[in-house]
Amino acid sequence: MDSSANLAFKAHISNLMRARFSFIYISTWEEERALSLISTVATTESLIKTQRKVFTWSVTNGLAEIGQRGREDCKAPLKCLEYIEAFDQPAIFILKDFHVYFGAGGKSPDHQVIRKIRDLIPVLKQSPNPKNVVIISPILHLPIELQKQVTIVDFELPSFTEIKILLDEMIFANQASGRITFDLLPEDEERLAKAALGLTLHEAENAFARAMVEDGKLSKQDVDIILEEKRQIIKKSEILEFVKTDLKIEDVGGLENLKRWLQKRNKSWLDSAAVYGLPAPKGVLITGVPGCGKSLIAKAVSAMWHLPLLRLDLGKIFSGIVGSSEENMRKAIQTVEAISPSILWIDEIEKGFSGMSSAGDSGTSSRIFGTFLTWMQEKTKPVFVIATANNIHSLPAELLRKGRFDEIFFVDLPTKKERKDIFRLHINKRLKNPQVIGDFNLTEDVLELLAQATEGYVGAEIEQAVITALFEAFSEDRAIKLDDFQKAFAATVPLSITQAEQIHAIREWANVRAVAATPHEDRVEYKSEVPGWQPPEPAIEDIHASRGGRAIDF
Known part of the structure; x- marks a missing residue:
């Protein structure tokens, strides 16, 4: 066929x-x-x-x-x-x-x-x-x-139909021998064939053969082997980077609104979604306070959807040779479409597309931006774009209008509930040795103490506080204590203080233009007195007075 x-x-x-x-x-x-x-x-x-x-x-x-x-x-x-x-x-x-x-x-x-x-x-x-x-x-x-x-x-790479026929032929040819076992539902076969899109028939055949001989079995878990073959394509490109990650969506603390939105769109590139008349999602723009998990989400989505994650370095797009920058952008788009379905991650997109009105580069930036916008609007291949931005005000208005991205999410300072989740993740990830744990017990009461003391901290600052506390214990060759965390907090000046005005401006923008990544019920902050614990000085009040982003829950 x-x-x-x-x-x-x-x-x-x-x-x-x-x-x-x-x-x-x-x-x-x-x-x-x-x-x-x-x-x-x-x-x-x-x-x-x-x-x-x-x-x-x-x-x-x-x-x-x-x-x-x-x-x-x-x-x-x-x-x-x-x-x-x-x-x-x-x-x-x-x-x-x-x-x-x-x-x-x-x-x-x-x-x-x-x-x-x-x-x-x-x-x-x-x-x-x-x-x-x-x-x-x-x-x-x-x-x-x-x-x-x-x-x-133009001669396009093999279609899904051709790769599916190749896979079926290889399964049929090896079933009779009995040396290879097959644990595949029809949906799993479809996922394997879709994962091989972007490979030549020869490359796809090699990938399926390797998956079979690795453990004498072909199953849905072998998608990772197919993706490994795709990495060979990306390694030859100096503009795109193949990001390998084992990060799970559960490893990201908080942001439940954004997580639910992404989970509902899992498998949306499969034929089962076409039954509902659904198109493949275009992508999301995630903006907010630096250090609050925007990049982690990009990595987690790749693992959750079992799709290759490609990071586009906009700095490498621009070149000193006239005309080569535009060609670099076209090649990047061709490559990411060739291995679709895939995820294209553009980190800090505002740094690449800010200052578009400047005439210092003879219009190169504007032409590259125009190429990217046109592709975002008209792309038919299942490429999901995740763009992150810290300074949303630097982005051109054309990028933010409906039709470019499916949704714009705002990631605010983590709430108390989210801070507890972040502490639980980082402490459990590092505290595994009984000698280091000692008498320390990570109970709900301890998490409450830690979260209460870190009002205004971003996720990255919480992670560094945990690491600093462990260094306190390591330097004295003893088990971790609650006081080690208190010392770490006392030595930290959070972004909510040093960048109060910038955060306030981002919130003002997000209140009417973006969807909150945190559900409404989690964004209701409360303060309580905890006997025996002295939190550091609170951050500037207007940082905690309101949470930016529309209260739309998914």
């Missing part, structure tokens, strides 16, 4: 050939797959009126008709082109790696070959028997002399 992409490709190629397009250029790593589709076109009467013989050429095998031995006298590119010119039957000639004669990789172009191609184009168009030449190469490189005369055709 052909995918819609394959059907569209075959229809496009057949139209070009019937219209006597002399030279067609296909940039792909999948020679055999492209060759198979072209051969189908050449021999299918419903696709092409005059059926044609198919020849392939390479510098190692020379020119050969499909299924025949190559001609040794046609290994030289000029000899091959001369043979094409003299051939008097309907045919398609597929030239492999012909880009090396066009000056790819900084090498000198072969001007004789280029001139011969230009001479050959009118000959092919006027030939009584239709002949077409297809260049297949992993690199798209055309000399200026041929840019107006060679037609470039």
Whole structure:
């Protein structure tokens, strides 16, 4: 069964050939797959009126008709082109790696070959028997002399249908042997095939084979092995970084509103969501106080959804060479779409897209921003964008309007309930040795004491306070005590004091423009006196007077 992409490709190629397009250029790593589709076109009467013989050429095998031995006298590119010119039957000639004669990789172009191609184009168009030449190469490189005369055709990576057929064939072939066990529901097979999107058929086959031989079993847990193969693609890109994380959504303290929103959209890229007429979610913009867990959420979503997480470094997009910055952005978008479904994480997006009105870069920033906005609005591939921002006022208004992101969430200073959750996570993560624990017991009363003492602390400051308290105990080679935490708090000046005005401004903005990441019931702060405990001086009052963000709960 052909995918819609394959059907569209075959229809496009057949139209070009019937219209006597002399030279067609296909940039792909999948020679055999492209060759198979072209051969189908050449021999299918419903696709092409005059059926044609198919020849392939390479510098190692020379020119050969499909299924025949190559001609040794046609290994030289000029000899091959001369043979094409003299051939008097309907045919398609597929030239492999012909880009090396066009000056790819900084090498000198072969001007004789280029001139011969230009001479050959009118000959092919006027030939009584239709002949077409297809260049297949992993690199798209055309000399200026041929840019107006060679037609470039996009060749997409294998579709979900093709990869699913490959997976089914591999399962069927290995079930009979009994050496591999399969623990897969139909939904699990779909998830594995979707995870392999963005790989070539050869890469997908290798990934499935590796998953089978690792433990003699293929199950839904093997999605991680498929994603490992995708990392190979990202490692070759200097703009995108593949972020591997084992962080679970439960490892993020608080932010239940945002968590529920994300959990409800899990599996939304699967076919089961299409039954409900649901599109794949576009993404979220998370803004708020620095150090409150915005980046943690991005990592946790990747683990929860079992999707690859790619971090885009906007600083690497910009380059000193004219035109290369725009090309970097296009390549980043192509790469992230190639391995979709995936998550694209843009950390501190305001630093990359602030100051758009400046003319100091001859409009490069504006063009890159425009490319990104257009892609965000019109993208059809399941790429979920998570953008984080500390200074929301620096972002252009165009980025914040509806249609770019599904929702804008505001992450405020953690409430008392959230601070208790954060303390519980960090203390339980580090206190595992009985020698260090000693008589310390993390009860609800102790958590209440710790949370009460850290009014106005962000999550990152709570984590550092726990680490500082452990250093107190480590320096004296003893078990941890509650007093160690009190010393850590006394030595900390929280952001709620040092950046009071900035936090107040962010809250004012978020009150009418964003959704609170914390549910309404958790945002009602209360203060209580705890005997025997002296909290540090409270933060500036207006920091705690109101919580920013609309009170919408999911």
